Amino acid sequence: MAGGEPLLFNHRPSSEHSNDRDIAEEDALLTGQPTARRTTSRPWAFWREIGLFVWAVIATALVVVLSVVYQRAQDPKPSQSHPSGKRNLIFMVSDGMGPTSLSLTRSFMQFQNGAPYSEQLVIDQHMIGQSRTRSSSSLVTDSAAGATAFSCAMKSYNGAISMDPEHNPCGTVLEAAKKAGYMTGLVVTTRITDATPACFAAHVNQRQEEDRIAEQMIGNYPLGRVVDLMFGGGRCHFLPNTTDDSCRADNKDIVAMAKKNGFNYVSNRKQFDDLKGGKNLEFPMLGLFAETDIPYEIDRRNENDIYPSLHEMAEAALTALSAATKDSEKGFFIMIEGSRIDHAGHHNDPAAQVHEVLAYDKAFTSVLDFLKKDPTAGIMVSTSDHETGGLATARQLHASYPEYLWFPGPLANASHSAERLAVEYQEYTLDGHSDEETLQFVKNSIVNGLGIHDATDEEHKTLLADPALSLYAYAEMISRRSQTGWATHGHSAADVNIYSSDPVAAKALVGNHENTEVGDFLREYLGVDVAAVTKELREKGTGLMVTDAEGKKVSWTGEIAEEGVRLDGQNHLASYGGDHKKRHAQHGRACDCGH
Numbered sequence: 226m227a228g229g230e231p232l233l234f235n236h237r238p239s240s241e242h243s244n245d246r247d248i249a250e251e252d253a254l255l256t257g258q259p260t261a262r263r264t265t266s267r268p269w270a271f272w273r274e275i276g277l278f279v280w281a282v283i284a285t286a287l288v289v290v291l292s293v294v295y296q297r298a299q300d301p302k303p304s305q306s307h308p309s310g311k312r313n314l315i316f317m318v319s320d321g322m323g324p325t326s327l328s329l330t331r332s333f334m335q336f337q338n339g340a341p342y343s344e345q346l347v348i349d350q351h352m353i354g355q356s357r358t359r360s361s362s363s364l365v366t367d368s369a370a371g372a373t374a375f376s377c378a379m380k381s382y383n384g385a386i387s388m389d390p391e392h393n394p395c396g397t398v399l400e401a402a403k404k405a406g407y408m409t410g411l412v413v414t415t416r417i418t419d420a421t422p423a424c425f426a427a428h429v430n431q432r433q434e435e436d437r438i439a440e441q442m443i444g445n446y447p448l449g450r451v452v453d454l455m456f457g458g459g460r461c462h463f464l465p466n467t468t469d470d471s472c473r474a475d476n477k478d479i480v481a482m483a484k485k486n487g488f489n490y491v492s493n494r495k496q497f498d499d500l501k502g503g504k505n506l507e508f509p510m511l512g513l514f515a516e517t518d519i520p521y522e523i524d525r526r527n528e529n530d531i532y533p534s535l536h537e538m539a540e541a542a543l544t545a546l547s548a549a550t551k552d553s554e555k556g557f558f559i560m561i562e563g564s565r566i567d568h569a570g571h572h573n574d575p576a577a578q579v580h581e582v583l584a585y586d587k588a589f590t591s592v593l594d595f596l597k598k599d600p601t602a603g604i605m606v607s608t609s610d611h612e613t614g615g616l617a618t619a620r621q622l623h624a625s626y627p628e629y630l631w632f633p634g635p636l637a638n639a640s641h642s643a644e645r646l647a648v649e650y651q652e653y654t655l656d657g658h659s660d661e662e663t664l665q666f667v668k669n670s671i672v673n674g675l676g677i678h679d680a681t682d683e684e685h686k687t688l689l690a691d692p693a694l695s696l697y698a699y700a701e702m703i704s705r706r707s708q709t710g711w712a713t714h715g716h717s718a719a720d721v722n723i724y725s726s727d728p729v730a731a732k733a734l735v736g737n738h739e740n741t742e743v744g745d746f747l748r749e750y751l752g753v754d755v756a757a758v759t760k761e762l763r764e765k766g767t768g769l770m771v772t773d774a775e776g777k778k779v780s781w782t783g784e785i786a787e788e789g790v791r792l793d794g795q796n797h798l799a800s801y802g803g804d805h806k807k808r809h810a811q812h813g814r815a816c817d818c819g820h
């Protein structure tokens with residue numbers, strides 16, 4: 226097109242050094258006046274130039290027309306990109322899963338299955354773009370600001386549960402979906418009160434206010450009940466402090482409140498099985514299957530009789546939501562989270578992480594299967610709120626220049642998470658044992674739990690020195706042997722991947738986007754009015770006060786953190802469902818995890 230442009234637009238350089246003859250010929254062609262030299266000395270060249278000119282004009286016009294047509298096809302108005310009729314939206318969140326989590330898990334899967342290097346995870350085959358994750362307060366987001374970007378399509382500060390940077394509540398896509406007549410659901414493997422699920426159906430200034438979040442999520446807040454189904458952990462935030470399994474600061478019985486609001490409540494594997502994969506499920510449904518987090522998949526797979534898996538919960542929820550909306554005008558919106566990929570990143574535990582990602586991949590497959598079979602139009606979009614751990618599938622262990630190697634073997638040898646081994650070790654030390662006995666316990670845990678047979682005296686010493694730090698010490702043993710690198714026990718600013726079941730309908734998310742554009746997509750796909758919800762929240766919420774555990778009157782969105790106070794939920798434990806309180810007393814420093 227270099228020749229076409231000057232012909233059409235005539236912005237040729239005026240320089241004396243430009244090709245004067247070509248310019249003269251161009252002018253001649255444009256004005257229709259032949260140049261003297263061409264007509265006199267080379268008449269055939271004149272007709273050749275005419276031909277070229279006509280060709281250039283036609284080609285230019287063609288390119289313009291084609292690019293306009295292409296642009297239209299690529300970039301329809303968002304309102305044209307979703308089906309006009311009934312539709313379902315399944316939003317999946319892989320908390321803390323960066324691109325390297327996929328490399329790690331894919332290589333592990335190939336190693337374990339003896340599969341060729343071309344073998345991919347299911348999720349690999351559906352990547353459409355990337356999301357930039359920074360929050361309004363930091364280049365490194367936390368899950369609260371990350372999920373607020375999805376729920377409110379707004380950048381806010383780390384710690385915000387669907388609150389804007391000025392501490393006003395912002396309406397969420399789930400709340401707006403409920404108002405518009407969709408059914409709604411949340412399925413997670415962490416506490417249902419944790420930041421990601423909370424951001425869809427609660428509004429508080431500080432994410433660690435999980436007691437308050439529990440109350441809001443069951444409908445005790447200005448909008449009333451907006452969630453039709455919740456599956457996950459976090460039971461302890463729903464039980465009064467007078468019961469053993471409670472982690473609430475007050476004596477409110479949130480399960481009783483939920484029942485009063487109409488919820489059917491299930492809390493164990495048997496009751497989950499009685500739901501018959503969702504065919505026997507009555508709405509609204511509250512299912513809390515662990516006191517805190519559901520165990521890591523690497524541990525849960527041996528406790529399948531106690532805890533349902535992510536894909537089982539997802540399948541039951543989808544089956545029930547599909548049946549319940551069969552005859553209605555609107556479909557449903559559900560958020561399904563692989564919550565603990567993030568925790569494995571915080572723990573720097575690569576063995577726990579690969580099993581979390583594989584479990585997510587399985588749930589992802591369940592969702593694809595559902596969409597294929599379900600008669601209602603629907604889409605799945607999957608992304609992460611951020612990367613966790615600064616994970617690298619390489620690690621330099623010595624000062625000398627490293628060999629280019631990463632080993633999945635040590636991950637395959639581990640049968641337990643570092644978290645589980647640390648909890649068992651700490652419980653063991655509670656009972657009082659001799660140093661000799663404790664050393665033997667630690668040695669056994671390394672061989673039986675991690676499949677490591679070459680532990681060093683130094684490693685034994687580290688584990689004996691501080692049981693409270695044993696979680697990191699166990700995880701480090703696997704990381705070193707597999708040469709897995711970690712930059713942090715926290716989050717990183719890495720871009721994360723976006724996946725979809727339908728790259729055409731999710732066209733708006735193809736390429737590299739701000740995380741808030743994922744939020745834009747969700748509300749636009751559903752065609753819901755989130756601004757109206759924001760307005761309603763502010764009208765009904767203004768001046769609304771509630772009583773806190775100490776009997777003090779506070780705003781319904783809780784207190785605003787003081788400047789400089791960490792907002793990222795450091796006081797919460799990531800732990801398997803068990804004797805929460807006992808471990809709470811024991812965990813100590815190694816457990817600033819679970820955010």
Ligand SMILES: *[C@@H]1O[C@H](CO)[C@@H](O)[C@H](O)[C@H]1NC(C)=O
Pocket residue numbers: 466467474475476477774775
């Ligand atoms: C339980 O909650 C009540 C307020 O609801 C509070 O007064 C009491 O101190 C709490 N008890 C414990 C042990 O935390």
Ligand SMILES: *[C@@H]1O[C@H](CO)[C@@H](O)[C@H](O)[C@H]1NC(C)=O
Pocket residue numbers: 634635638676677678706
């Ligand atoms: C894995 O365990 C086996 C024994 O079960 C052992 O021989 C092997 O060295 C272990 N591999 C690694 C990488 O630790």
Ligand SMILES: [Zn+2]
Pocket residue numbers: 320321367368369371567610611820
């Ligand atoms: Zn997160």
